[in-house]
Each structure stands twice: as C-alpha cells, then as structure tokens.
Amino acid sequence: MTRFFLALTVGVLTALPLTADTGKAVTEHILPRYADFAKQARALADVASKDCAVTEMLPAYTAAYDAWIAVSHIQFGPVESRGSAPALSYWPDPKNRTGKAIARLMAEDTSALTDPEEFKEVSIAAQGFPALERLLTEDHPDQGAACDLRRAIATFIGQTAGDLNGDWQSGYGAGFAQAEVPSYQTPEETRRALYTALSTSLAYLHDQRLGRPLGSFDKPYPTRAEARRSGRSLRHILLNLGALQDLTQVAFADVTTPALSSSFQEAIARAEALGDPSLAGVADPAKRFKIEVLQRAVRDVQELVAKQIAGALGIAAGFNALDGD
Amino acid sequence: MMATRRAFLQTTLAAAAALPVTGWADVGAPTHLSAARTVQGEYALVGLRADGSQAFVLPLPSRGHAAAAHPTEPTAVAFARRPGTYAMVIDCASGQVAQQLAAPDGHHFYGHGTYSQNGRVLFTTENHIVSGQGRIGVWDAAAGYTRLGDFSSGGIGPHEMLRQPGADVLVIANGGIRTDPTHGRAKLNLESMRPNLTHMRPDGAILHVAELPADAHQNSIRHIAAFDDGRIAIAFQWQGDPFGAPSIAGVYLPDQGIRLLNMSEAMLRGLDGYAGSVAVLDQRHIAVTFPRGGVMHMFDTKTDSVLTLPQADICGVAPARGGGMATDGLGHVHAMTAGGVRLLARHDLAFDNHLIRIGGA
Numbered sequence: 154m155t156r157f158f159l160a161l162t163v164g165v166l167t168a169l170p171l172t173a174d175t176g177k178a179v180t181e182h183i184l185p186r187y188a189d190f191a192k193q194a195r196a197l198a199d200v201a202s203k204d205c206a207v208t209e210m211l212p213a214y215t216a217a218y219d220a221w222i223a224v225s226h227i228q229f230g231p232v233e234s235r236g237s238a239p240a241l242s243y244w245p246d247p248k249n250r251t252g253k254a255i256a257r258l259m260a261e262d263t264s265a266l267t268d269p270e271e272f273k274e275v276s277i278a279a280q281g282f283p284a285l286e287r288l289l290t291e292d293h294p295d296q297g298a299a300c301d302l303r304r305a306i307a308t309f310i311g312q313t314a315g316d317l318n319g320d321w322q323s324g325y326g327a328g329f330a331q332a333e334v335p336s337y338q339t340p341e342e343t344r345r346a347l348y349t350a351l352s353t354s355l356a357y358l359h360d361q362r363l364g365r366p367l368g369s370f371d372k373p374y375p376t377r378a379e380a381r382r383s384g385r386s387l388r389h390i391l392l393n394l395g396a397l398q399d400l401t402q403v404a405f406a407d408v409t410t411p412a413l414s415s416s417f418q419e420a421i422a423r424a425e426a427l428g429d430p431s432l433a434g435v436a437d438p439a440k441r442f443k444i445e446v447l448q449r450a451v452r453d454v455q456e457l458v459a460k461q462i463a464g465a466l467g468i469a470a471g472f473n474a475l476d477g478d
Numbered sequence: 479m480m481a482t483r484r485a486f487l488q489t490t491l492a493a494a495a496a497l498p499v500t501g502w503a504d505v506g507a508p509t510h511l512s513a514a515r516t517v518q519g520e521y522a523l524v525g526l527r528a529d530g531s532q533a534f535v536l537p538l539p540s541r542g543h544a545a546a547a548h549p550t551e552p553t554a555v556a557f558a559r560r561p562g563t564y565a566m567v568i569d570c571a572s573g574q575v576a577q578q579l580a581a582p583d584g585h586h587f588y589g590h591g592t593y594s595q596n597g598r599v600l601f602t603t604e605n606h607i608v609s610g611q612g613r614i615g616v617w618d619a620a621a622g623y624t625r626l627g628d629f630s631s632g633g634i635g636p637h638e639m640l641r642q643p644g645a646d647v648l649v650i651a652n653g654g655i656r657t658d659p660t661h662g663r664a665k666l667n668l669e670s671m672r673p674n675l676t677h678m679r680p681d682g683a684i685l686h687v688a689e690l691p692a693d694a695h696q697n698s699i700r701h702i703a704a705f706d707d708g709r710i711a712i713a714f715q716w717q718g719d720p721f722g723a724p725s726i727a728g729v730y731l732p733d734q735g736i737r738l739l740n741m742s743e744a745m746l747r748g749l750d751g752y753a754g755s756v757a758v759l760d761q762r763h764i765a766v767t768f769p770r771g772g773v774m775h776m777f778d779t780k781t782d783s784v785l786t787l788p789q790a791d792i793c794g795v796a797p798a799r800g801g802g803m804a805t806d807g808l809g810h811v812h813a814m815t816a817g818g819v820r821l822l823a824r825h826d827l828a829f830d831n832h833l834i835r836i837g838g839a
Contacts, residue, residue, distance in 0.1 A: 228748075229788075233788055238747075239747035239748070245721040247721055250743065276743065336789065342790075342808075345790065349790065471769060471790070471791045471807055472828040473754055473807045473830070473831055474770045474772070474791050476559075476831060478543060478559060478560060478589065
C-alpha cells in the first residue's frame with residue numbers, strides 16, 4: 154500500500170506540466186542572449202575586417218566576449234550539435250594548447266589565416282576568445298601574421314555566433330519549447346536540459362573559474378585564472394552568476410525559494426566586492442580569504458539548486474555520471 | 479562475523495525467493511541484462527528483450543554493477559558494485575537466485591567477472607584489501623560455485639575482465655588504482671599508478687602484459703570488449719587534469735600493443751576524462767559511452783569516422799543483433815543499427831553502468 158502510494162506520488166511529480174517555463178526560458182532568456190551574442194560577434198568581425206589594430210579591436214572583443222559568457226551556460230542544442238562551445242572558449246588549457254596552436258599557425262599554416270573555410274579546420278584551441286586574447290595582449294614578432302590571425306578568429310567567432318543564433322531563431326527554439334527536437338522529446342527532458350545547464354555551469358564556476366586559480370592555500374595558481382591576460386576573470390564570474398540567476402528566475406520561478414534567490418544575491422555581492430579583476434589575490438593570504446568566501450557562496454547556490462530545484466521537479470542526479478566506476 | 483554473514487545470506491535468499499518473479503521461459507527470452515535502480519530507490523537486475531521491453535526485474539540486495547552470462551546455460555551472475563562482497567547466480571529459466579557468492583574474508587569484488595569457455599568455472603575480479611593487490615577469484619560453477627582459490631590479476635585494481643572469444647584466455651583490465659574500503663572510494667596511488675592489460679591462462683599463468691607509455695600512466699584501463707581476432711577495445715578513465723586528458727578510447731592490437739583512438743580536442747572537452755563502458759558491435763565498429771559528457775561515440779576502426787549520440791547519463795552498451803543496444807540512467811533503451819540510433823523503449827528505471835548481452839542472443 155505504501156509502495157503504491159509512493160509510486161503514485163513520484164509519478165505525479167515527474168509528470169508536472171512544465172512546458173510553459175521552458176517556453177519562457179527560450180523566449181526570455183535563451184533567444185535574446187544568442188541574438189545579442191550574434192550582434193556583438195558580428196560587430197567584432199566587422200571591426201577586424203576594417204582594422205585589426207589592437208586598440209581598434211579591444212572594445213569589440215570585450216563586448217563580444219561578454220555576450221558569449223552571458224550565454225555560454227546554454228550547452229544543449231545547436232552549440233552541442235555544432236561542437237561550438239569548446240572552440241569559442243578553449244579553457245582550461247593546462248597543456249598550453251592555445252599557445253602552441255598560435256605558434257604553429259603563425260609559423261607554418263599561414264594560408265589558414267586568410268581563408269575562413271580553411272580556418273574552420275585548425276585546432277579549436279586557436280579558434281576562439283582565449284586565442285584572440287593572447288593576440289590582443291601579448292607581443293608577437295610577426296605583426297602581420299598576428300593581425301591576420303586576429304581577423305581570422307574574429308571572422309570565425311562572428312560566423313559561429315551567427316550560425317548558432319540562426320539555428321535557435323529559425324526553429325530550434327520553438328522546437329525545444331515544444332519538446333519536439335531530436336534529443337529532447339518530452340517536457341521532462343527539456344526541463345532536465347535546462348536544469349543540467351544550470352547545475353553544470355555552477356559546478357564549472359566553482360571548480361574551474363574559482364577552483365583553478367585558488368588551488369590550495371600552500372599552492373595557489375594565479376596564472377590559471379580564466380582570461381586573466383585581459384583582466385576578465387572576475388568579470389566572467391559576475392556575468393556567469395548573473396546569467397544563472399536570470400535562468401533560475403525565468404525557468405524555475407515556480408520552485409525558486411527566497412533562500413535560493415538570496416544565495417544568488419549573496420554570491421553576486423561577494424563577487425562585486427572583490428575588486429580583483431584577474432583574481433591575482435589568490436596568492437595573497439589577506440585577499441585570498443575573500444575569494445574563498447565567494448567560492449563558498451557559490452557552493453551554497455549549488456546546494457540549494459540541487460536540493461530545491463532538482464528535488465521539487467523529481468530530477469535525479471546523473472546515476473551513472475556520478476558513479477565513478 | 480560468520481553468523482552475521484550467514485544470516486544476511488539467508489535473509490537475502492529468502493527475500494528473493496518470496497518475490498513473484500515470472501520465469502524467463504514464460505515471458506519470452508531476454509537478450510540483455512542490466513543492473514538498475516527502481517523508482518522506489520531499490521536495486522534490481524533487469525532482463526531486456528531485443529525490442530527493449532522488460533523480460534523480468536529481480537531484486538538485488540544493494541546496488542549492482544555488471545553481470546556475466548554463462549556461455550551455454552541460461553545462467554547469469556550479477557555482481558555488486560565495488561567494494562561489494564556479494565554476487566548472485568541467477569537461473570535464467572526460472573528467474574530465481576540459484577546461488578549467492580560471498581567474497582572471501584579480506585577480499586571485495588570489483589563488479590565484473592567471466593566464465594570459462596565450457597562454463598564450468600567462474601572468474602571474478604577482486605581486491606586483496608590488505609596488500610592492495612588485484613586477485614582473480616576462481617569458483618567451481620559445476621559444483622555449486624564453491625571457491626577453488628585465487629591468483630594474481632597481474633596488477634592493481636582489476637576491473638572488467640573477459641574471456642577471448644573461442645579460447646580459454648582471460649583478459650584483465652588492471653586499472654592501476656589502489657583503493658581500500660576503509661578509505662571509502664578514495665584513490666590512493668594516482669601519482670605512481672601503472673595500469674595494464676593482462677592476458678593469462680585460466681590457471682593464472684600470465685601470457686602477456688601490455689602497458690601504456692610513461693606519460694599516459696594515469697589513463698586507467700577500466701572497461702574492455704573483445705573482437706574475434708584478438709583485438710581488445712578499451713575504455714579509459716583519465717586520472718590527471720581532465721582538461722589535459724589524452725584520448726580515452728583505444729584498441730589493443732596483439733602485434734602493436736595499446737593504441738589510442740583518434741579523439742579530437744573538441745570531442746574530449748566536457749567528457750571529464752571519463753569513459754563508462756565499451757562494446758564491440760561487429761569486427762569494425764566499437765561504441766564507447768561517456769556518461770559525464772552525456773554522449774556515446776561509435777567509432778569505425780576502418781575509416782576513423784565517428785557517429786555521435788548525445789544522451790544524458792548514457793552508460794550501458796552491448797552488441798545486439800543488427801548492431802548494438804545502449805541504456806541510460808533515465809530509463810531509455812536505444813538501438814544502434816547501420817542506419818543510426820533510435821529509441822526502443824523507456825522504463826521507470828535508472829539503468830546502471832553496464833549492459834550485458836546474453837550468450838549468442
């Protein structure tokens with residue numbers, strides 16, 4: 154009898170009609186962010202095509218990178234099927250593949266620098282924002298090749314963003330909202346995809362964006378902070394937190410508790426108060442403490458998201474993904 | 479200690495026998511087996527038919543991992559997840575538990591095993607906890623699964639083992655990672671680990687040991703599947719920085735040793751250096767699942783081309799008539815054919831790591 158009741162309860166939980174929120178997530182969160190990314194990336198490509206000088210490109214680079222980070226947590230759909238995310242932001246890069254790929258391209262593979270089709274085939278470590286950042290912040294002996302490569306990357310980013318936005322606007326968005334796309338064919342599956350985007354991105358923020366530079370107290374790694382060369386490490390954390398807060402409010406409004414909302418506010422306030430753009434403070438005991446507190450605040454968000462959203466929606470954590478066997 | 483274990487066994491067997499499980503003969507022959515978790519949070523061994531439907535659901539006392547199918551008789555062994563100490567021999571004709579195996583004192587199972595060619599002997603991968611040495615347990619299947627003894631696995635942390643098709647040669651994936659149940663599932667030797675693929679005779683005599691180059695010593699050899707010609711497909715679990723992982727799929731070639739399959743940087747990102755399971759679909763294609771990346775790749779070893787299925791929590795994979803079958807933690811059963819992948823069935827179950835094909839089905 155208890156068993157039967159339990160089965161009924163669980164069945165009801167997993168069958169809640171949640172398509173409305175998915176639709177809202179698409180129209181109010183995903184589509185505008187991809188549209189903005191496409192617009193800023195287009196502007197970056199346009200600037201580079203006219204003048205690839207560092208000073209000319211920097212503002213457009215900043216705006217386009219911002220727009221990408223603000224949507225990069227959406228890891229399903231066109232970005233997944235096209236494999237675009239690792240190319241746009243190849244990081245972390247413990248083997249310095251970006252540095253090596255840039256050196257190789259400038260020394261050997263110069264025809265790819267001026268042929269956008271050929272450039273699509275080069276190492277993904279040299280195609281996106283991390284490579285562009287190197288070419289905007291480091292001196293390269295061959296200035297002509299560096300200019301060509303900046304232009305090639307800007308063109309690639311512009312085209313990729315346009316493709317992704319086109320896919321979402323021209324049918325994938327509507328299809329996803331209706332749970333009528335190949336990998337997501339029920340409201341539970343689209344809901345789960347949104348939840349996974351949220352939880353995966355929070356884990357990435359905690360483990361990679363914060364965890365990599367923090368290392369341990371005895372062994373901090375300030376040079377492992379994301380986009381530190383252009384002083385964007387903290388900016389990415391703030392953009393990321395803001396995007397995830399918005400996704401939570403739009404997609405999961407019906408299960409978002411005040412505690413979860415205030416945990417986001419707490420983490421954002423901690424990040425805003427840091428004043429350490431490249432997270433260099435990880436190596437300074439006095440400043441490090443504040444970054445650890447921020448990481449702890451992100452952990453609080455993670456725990457509330459797992460408990461409240463996954464719990465309320467009957468989404469089980471990955472049975473096999475978490476197994477480790 | 480003995481009394482406790484005996485009591486546990488009796489309880490388990492009694493519980494299993496009292497449940498109304500329909501015999502396989504009555505419900506149509508299943509082609510595959512998988513451990514699973516039910517909606518109620520209980521653990522089970524599930525028999526699946528070729529069309530993805532359930533042939534039976536048999537309760538397990540704790541979380542299962544993999545199973546081994548008897549080569550000739552309708553019998554299968556379900557293993558507990560490491561560091562489990564039970565394995566259940568299941569009579570496939572009746573759907574009943576025929577025997578319960580308990581790991582000897584001081585040992586635990588790693589969750590995999592295989593039968594000898596004639597099915598008279600069962601081999602299990604085990605940890606000798608005090609020494610941390612990998613052992614292969616030997617059980618007399620023909621005499622009520624009495625323990626015959628055990629011998630070295632040829633390394634540390636033996637995980638999946640199999641028998642080469644048509645031969646009494648055991649192939650063992652020594653993952654290289656030392657664990658001790660008193661430290662939970664913590665990995666104790668990541669800096670010095672040296673995984674290997676060991677070929678041995680059924681008496682434990684080592685025929686060949688294949689290792690990885692020194693710079694890849696953290697690529698744990700975890701799951702394997704055999705081709706008919708001596709090649710062995712390998713699914714790895716990289717223990718270094720996941721963003722610096724090399725390819726985590728490979729093939730052992732008898733004359734060349736272990737070769738990693740070509741996996742691009744784009745493919746590797748997001749997988750967390752973790753492959754879950756591997757199957758040889760035919761003499762040309764292998765399927766490898768990556769549950770943390772939520773993706774399965776099917777590699778064509780002839781052309782190096784890859785077919786990809788994004789699917790959350792996908793892990794179990796096995797050959798099947800016409801291609802292959804795969805399962806995931808959301809209860810889906812997928813069929814792979816030359817034409818691609820399609821959904822066969824959806825169950826209120828979370829399928830566990832491994833899908834096992836029942837001999838010749």
